[in-house]
Amino acid sequence: MTTIISKLPQTGTTIFTTMSALAAEVGAINLSQGFPDYDCSPELIELVNKAMKDGHNQYAPMAGVKALRDEIACKTKKLYNADYDPDSEITVTAGGTQAIFTAITAIINPNDEVIVFEPAFDCYAPAIKLAGGVVKSLELEPANNYRIDWAMVKKLINNRTKLIILNSPHNPTATILHQEDIDALSAIVKDQDILILSDEVYEHLIYDGEVHHSMARYPELRQRSFIVASFGKLLHATGWKIGYCLAPAYLMHEFKRCTSSRYSVLIRPCSMP
Numbered sequence: 001m002t003t004i005i006s007k008l009p010q011t012g013t014t015i016f017t018t019m020s021a022l023a024a025e026v027g028a029i030n031l032s033q034g035f036p037d038y039d040c041s042p043e044l045i046e047l048v049n050k051a052m053k054d055g056h057n058q059y060a061p062m063a064g065v066k067a068l069r070d071e072i073a074c075k076t077k078k079l080y081n082a083d084y085d086p087d088s089e090i091t092v093t094a095g096g097t098q099a100i101f102t103a104i105t106a107i108i109n110p111n112d113e114v115i116v117f118e119p120a121f122d123c124y125a126p127a128i129k130l131a132g133g134v135v136k137s138l139e140l141e142p143a144n145n146y147r148i149d150w151a152m153v154k155k156l157i158n159n160r161t162k163l164i165i166l167n168s169p170h171n172p173t174a175t176i177l178h179q180e181d182i183d184a185l186s187a188i189v190k191d192q193d194i195l196i197l198s199d200e201v202y203e204h205l206i207y208d209g210e211v212h213h214s215m216a217r218y219p220e221l222r223q224r225s226f227i228v229a230s231f232g233k234l235l236h237a238t239g240w241k242i243g244y245c246l247a248p249a250y251l252m253h254e255f256k257r258c259t260s261s262r263y264s265v266l267i268r269p270c271s272m273p
Helices: 015-026 042-053 066-080 095-107 124-130 150-156 179-189 231-235 249-259 262-266
Strands: 090-093 113-118 134-139 161-167 195-199 225-230 243-246
Touching: 066 090, 066 243, 090 095, 090 249, 095 124, 095 161, 095 195, 095 225, 095 231, 095 243, 095 249, 113 124, 113 150, 124 134, 134 150, 150 179, 161 179, 225 231, 225 249, 231 243
Parallel strands: 113 134, 113 161, 161 195, 195 225
Antiparallel strands: 090 243, 225 243
């Protein structure tokens, strides 16, 4: 047999696979994966069916269907008063996970350091390592309600720090960013060559009158941020794997370079309008 040298020898079965199997085995409520236990809208299924019957079944443009990108731009403007150009600053992806992977591989080079807050979605670290980067983990403490300790973040920053990955609302703790977090983050990255990857796939699951502090709301942060969102969470159709990424044009240019490589023929966004 041919010998295979693993690029990720420490990466085993995902926690989602393990916990989902255990939940099924014992009949427990499965809280390990972020998918709903109810179906998506029947109207949505009918609209998708109509689109397929109308012939929208072939490759879409690499960045996604223009009409969809236009709607994403309108949504972002309405929610966060942020202007994103549908042609140069928005890309539709095969789910949020592809967007995260693409953003990381687009900008992380060997020995670049990436700050990740644990517990974290288990796609972050493998993507960083595949790109040759170094994961700098900071554990979120229950005693602090899983809020980010920005004093500790400052201690992790050095001249090799390239990226900070945020996830708000946070999976799995459900904590969210507050204005003081935004202020602290802004102070830390000011005058630094540090980018932000903001995983906002749960952006609409905000309760108790709280506000979602998207990076899109803050011009200084927006200019250094990839923002990842997902229609799967929003429309209760996680198996369809449709998400998108927002980023300023200079970052999206690199993102698209990775998305448009030969392998992307397998993961292009669908051509539904």
